Amino acid sequence: DAGVTQSPTHLIKTRGQQVTLRCSPKSGHDTVSWYQQALGQGPQFIFQYYEEEERQRGNFPDRFSGHQFPNYSSELNVNALLLGDSALYLCASSLARTGSSYNSPLHFGNGTRLTVT
């Protein structure tokens, strides 16, 4: 049973460029969340996709956009890269539930390490 897979594992880009990161969720999961983790910090929530729509969004500018495909896989796009975008980008998958009783754990991929020079 494949877990969450992300590609590429490492990426080096130049300021001003655009980047696309990819994520395949754990088998059976239908919800994908993206996080940005700076060195020495906890993950920061970017957005969440469910049924091919953005369902929640964190405090990130419009340069960060995403997409979810019918097979539940997802892409994160970042335009006009800044040096401060250098981070580990984590994808996490889960099974959609609503209500405060939802306690299923998030399953994380190993991330894409993005370096902007």
Place this chain on the structure above:
Amino acid sequence: KNQVEQSPQSLIILEGKNCTLQCNYTVSPFSNLRWYKQDTGRGPVSLTIMTFSENTKSNGRYTATLDADTKQSSLHITASQLSDSASYICVVSRFSGGYNKLIFGAGTRLAVHP
């Protein structure tokens, strides 16, 4: 403001020793509290999830406690091993707008030395 604070920021212990990591939160309304282990260069892996009514949960040598009244949690590691060297992240979930929103702490970096 909804925040999760962890202490200490980093910790060094000798192999075989026990340790306790702390997590204080000001998240409301509270849904659940999770502890994750993150090895360097890897994604976080879930250790425990506790709801409001649970005050302790174990996963092998890891035992998490929750005091919902004081809004504090701890993660106790027993008989530490070199493989326990990692960051441990406390995550509190709040229920808002029909969804659970996760708020991450900055983590405690644990180093276990032989």
